Amino acid sequence: MDLRYPVGKFQPPAGRLTPEQVARLIDDIEAAPAKMRAAVAGLDDARLDTPYRPGGWTVRQVVHHVPDSHMNAFIRIKLALTENEPTIKPYDEAAWATLADVPRTPVEVSLALLDALHVRWVALLRALGPGEMARTFRHPEMGVVAIDWVIALYAWHGRHHVGHVTALREREGW
DSSP states (O other): OOTTOTTOOOOOOSSOOOHHHHHHHHHHHHHHHHHHHHHHTTOOHHHHTSBSSTTSOBHHHHHHHHHHHHHHHHHHHHHHHHSSSOBOOOOOHHHHTTSTHHHHSOHHHHHHHHHHHHHHHHHHHHHOOHHHHTOEEEETTTEEEEHHHHHHHHHHHHHHHHHHHHHHHHHHTO
């Protein structure tokens, strides 16, 4: 198994997603905070500071990365809903993972942030109709992406990072 992709690589949707597919993906987004919280439950600082794979981020970095990334996605979706194909600003996630707040902030802070963010995000996503799901933004590296594609990506993203932690725990017998 490739430790970088414990749930497999992201498989972009081919074409528009059905409302039923989108609803299932939103369910995944809604479940992500509780799954991350369960994945790190009971881990002490030494385990939180363990890389999930050789050369990879620590569990602590992963936990702080997820709300960073999901906040960016939430904002990008809001921009797509309120502007005509806005160009968004990418960010250097690897650099963010090394900023001073990461080792100094308890993971509980990011878990609480993820909980609150996902309540807002899921409320927004569940209110969108098919026309809104098709709204787009322009990513300088990925091109034009639609909201339903972003939903698919972030449903996978939550499972992906929870998988990093749970696979490490299984391998280490934690």
